[in-house]
Amino acid sequence: MRLCFLVEEHYRHDGMPNEVIGQLTAWGHRVDVVRPGGSLLRMTEVVDTGAHDAWVLKTVSGGPGLTLLEAAAATGLTTVNDARSIRGVRDKALAAAIGRGRGLPLPPTYAVARPELLREIPAAEYPLVVKPADGSSGRAVHLVSSPERLETLLPVLAGEGMLIAQPYVPNSGTDIKVYAVGGELFATERCSPLHPDPSVRERRVPLSSEVAAIAAQVGAVYGLDLYGVDVLLGPDGPVVVDVNDFPSFRQVPDAAARVARAVLGLARAGGGPTTAAPVHTAAPAAPVPAPAPATAAPVSLPYVLPLSIPAQSSPAQISAAAGDTV
Structure with a gap:
């Protein structure tokens, strides 16, 4: 098969996706790598409808890669994950609206276009977690203890664009990160970005049936196949605090091969899911065997308003809410 990977400069030297690209190449597949943040893109010609079996995105939120992936999807090409699904989780305000509307345990979420509008959130909602709606990798996440503390942070938040704010969920200081890949779920425990503790090392942990069910539901709600879910174990049960398309898959056994x-599998299926739902994997599994090689040779190319969407919203309604024109 011939695949196109869109890789931003931020991930140029990261193991994910470079190890995946290396594995696919070793199996005999052709992988072209495009760096949308470091290339002059002639958008009227960049998407060749016959050149690739699938396009894969590994970029930062807010980067130009998603636009290119959406251009490919608009011409009918297969994308991994689905381009509309990626848009639905990369906009955290939209993701909160979709998730709460469809029954996921997400905290109440406010969205503002200007940070000073956060003043309108009732004092009873504090402490708050405030972060950019297009944030990633823990960037600019703030725990705001009081309205007074908010005032001191307003200059810091001024350059972050759209912001979301959620009531803080009391927790032990660690997150559960659940990775979904190839129809399986793998759980790790890691230090929360709000409670940095160098002594806490990321490690594989058992996955409870409750958290596994929530993680599987996340894939169904957002239409994702490869994804990660950040879960906090709060006083009232698990709470979803973030969803990522194509995460790092750290601690997943044989991650690159999986x-x-x-x-x-998704490329061959035209982007559709390869399994009905992810299944819980409680223990490390055996190495994944390589598929039969392909014949192609490998190469590389250079207001404050609580958000809600009705549970039965159509894809068109969701796309309209996202500003998605593809």
């Missing part, structure tokens, strides 16, 4: 196989 992700590579999932990409190939």
Whole structure:
């Protein structure tokens, strides 16, 4: 097969996706790598409808890669994940609206276009977690203890664009990160960005049936195949605090081979899911065997308003809410 990976400069030297690209190449597949943040893109010609079996995105939120992926999807090409699904989780305000409207345990979420509008959130909602709606990798996440503390942070938040704010969920200081790949779920525990503790190392942990069910529901709600879910174990049960398309898959056994196989399966299926739902994997599994090689040779190319969407919203309604014109 011939695949196109869109890789931003931020991930140029990261193991994910480079190890996946290397695995696919080793299996005999052709992988073209495009760096949308470091290239002059002639958008009227960049998407060749016959050149690739699937396009795969590994970029930062807010980067130009998603626009290019949406251009590919608009011409009918297969994308991994689905381009509309990626848009639905990369806009955290939209993701909160979709998730709460469809029964996911997300905290109440406010969205503002200007940070000073956060003043209108009732004092009873504090402490708050405030972060950019297009944030990633823990960037600019703030725990705001009081309205007075908010005032001191307003200059810091001024350059972050659209912001979301959620009431803080009391927790132990660690997050549960659940990775979904190839129809399986893998859980890790790691230090929360709000409670940095160098002594807490990320590690594989058992996945409860309750959290597994929520993680599987996340994939169904947002239409994702390869994804990660951040879950806090709060006083009232698990709470979803973030969803990522194509995460790092750290601590997943044989991650590069598993992700590579999932990409190939989705490409062959035209982007549709390869399994009905992810299943809980409680223990490390055996190494993943390589599929039969392909014949192609490998190469590389250079207001404050609580948000809600009705549970039965159509894809068109969701796209309209996102500002998605694809």
